[in-house]
Amino acid sequence: MNPGLILVKREFQEDFKASRGAVFLVITTLVLSAFAVLLVSNTELSLLDNAQAVYMMAGIIIALAALVAVIRGSDGFAGERDRQTLEPLLLAPINGPGLAAAKLCGILFFWLTLFILAIPYLWAVGSTGQNLFAAILYLFLAGTLIVLVFGGAALALSARMKTFKGVLSLGLTMLLLWGSPVLLGPSLRQSAVGRLLDLANPFAAALNTLDSVIIDSQGLSWQLLRLAVMVSYAVIILWWLYAATRRLEP
Amino acid sequence: MKVLRLKRLALIIVLASAWLTSGAMAASAGNGQVLRVSLQAPAGALKMGDTPNFLGAVTNLGPQPAQGLVVYLSLVSLAPGNEHPVDLEDWSAQKAVRLDRLNPGATDFRNWGMRLIAAGKYGVALTVVDPREPRPIVSDLVPFEIQPKATLVAGRVLPVAIGEPLLVVLLWGGMVFYNSRCYHKQKPEGLG
Numbered sequence: 001m002n003p004g005l006i007l008v009k010r011e012f013q014e015d016f017k018a019s020r021g022a023v024f025l026v027i028t029t030l031v032l033s034a035f036a037v038l039l040v041s042n043t044e045l046s047l048l049d050n051a052q053a054v055y056m057m058a059g060i061i062i063a064l065a066a067l068v069a070v071i072r073g074s075d076g077f078a079g080e081r082d083r084q085t086l087e088p089l090l091l092a093p094i095n096g097p098g099l100a101a102a103k104l105c106g107i108l109f110f111w112l113t114l115f116i117l118a119i120p121y122l123w124a125v126g127s128t129g130q131n132l133f134a135a136i137l138y139l140f141l142a143g144t145l146i147v148l149v150f151g152g153a154a155l156a157l158s159a160r161m162k163t164f165k166g167v168l169s170l171g172l173t174m175l176l177l178w179g180s181p182v183l184l185g186p187s188l189r190q191s192a193v194g195r196l197l198d199l200a201n202p203f204a205a206a207l208n209t210l211d212s213v214i215i216d217s218q219g220l221s222w223q224l225l226r227l228a229v230m231v232s233y234a235v236i237i238l239w240w241l242y243a244a245t246r247r248l249e250p
Numbered sequence: 251m252k253v254l255r256l257k258r259l260a261l262i263i264v265l266a267s268a269w270l271t272s273g274a275m276a277a278s279a280g281n282g283q284v285l286r287v288s289l290q291a292p293a294g295a296l297k298m299g300d301t302p303n304f305l306g307a308v309t310n311l312g313p314q315p316a317q318g319l320v321v322y323l324s325l326v327s328l329a330p331g332n333e334h335p336v337d338l339e340d341w342s343a344q345k346a347v348r349l350d351r352l353n354p355g356a357t358d359f360r361n362w363g364m365r366l367i368a369a370g371k372y373g374v375a376l377t378v379v380d381p382r383e384p385r386p387i388v389s390d391l392v393p394f395e396i397q398p399k400a401t402l403v404a405g406r407v408l409p410v411a412i413g414e415p416l417l418v419v420l421l422w423g424g425m426v427f428y429n430s431r432c433y434h435k436q437k438p439e440g441l442g
Contacts, residue, residue, distance in 0.1 A: 016422075016425065017425065017426070017429060022418075022422040025418050025422070026415060026418055026419055026422070029414050029415040029418050030415050032411075032414075033410075033411035033412065033414065033415055034411075036407050036410065036411040037407070037408070037411050039402050039407065040402045040403070040404045040407045040408070041404075049298070049299065049340075049365075049367050049368075049401060050299070050401050050402070052340075052367075053401070053402055117414065117418070120410045120414060121410055121411075121414070123410075124406050124407045124409075124410040124411070125402055125407060127406070128401065128403075129299075129401065215340055216339070216340070
């Protein structure tokens, strides 16, 4: 079997057979459940328009995906180094970028699982509202690009830095920085600087795409610029990952 | 003599044009406005999530065609103690239209669709801006009330919220159990 496929299979097994992967899945479903229960139990929130509820749920899913991508990406090489399993891995007949591609496939596969698990929640809060199908479609598109950006960046850092803790700290700081303009709220983002930050921020681009599609019912032509921003980031990050893993050191 | 006649003619023309102008202005001022705008609320009770149409009408009462009119909708919350204008971004797909030309006596009827997002007391009005007029013309305020409606139903959300984590735990437990059984079956006899 192709060594790359063997590595992808190993990543897949870590997700579904090892307790670590299963704990991640259970935690993500618990977070989504807690949020869904919050929506129905709170009188004010339960009166929200369905589209608004779907948008909020989609935002939580994107944030979870980015967080898991950073954690998994940080563990990619630095975690193996900490566990002293990177050296045997480097002896496999596969080069650094091939290893990185297998690790990235594992992260993308986890995202796909998370996305499939999230669909019932989106249906539960939004099946009587508008744009549910569009919400699911754009969530998949934006989520995949965000996972590529954050997972790829964490993997690239992981290839260069020595310890898992160091990469994780840096990765979480990076996620917080990208996410902070979104936390500022819509009013502060209306200024020229706010709009510029929004445009240059892949996380904000993902959330704005979902807002535009789910709440404002806007079509693909409105999303092209934001999708282009996310795709550009993904391409740059993948190139960085390729450059960072060409010479891997144990 | 000829010059005198010409002067008289010029005076008559000036007076006539002044009379015509003042007459037109009087007609305009007499009617109040050259344009008339009205808005009609849909019949029946309204509740959250509905998408009713408010029927707007703009009539040109003047003798001249009206050009480049801008018509837009305004929504205000009339909740006692919390009156405020409402941003129509999420409420209405069509916030404003431009009418290229409205002939004398003609009326432009238009449905203003709105998605009712939140419960409460509201008022909606239609405004017309005529580039030739110094003041915009506003319709009467149409008050309406939106009844609350729980859009998120516990009967649909709770089974998913409780069932899915349980299902994931059960599936994972089942897979671990199945794998451990396979492992024990594959292990050669005598190795414990």
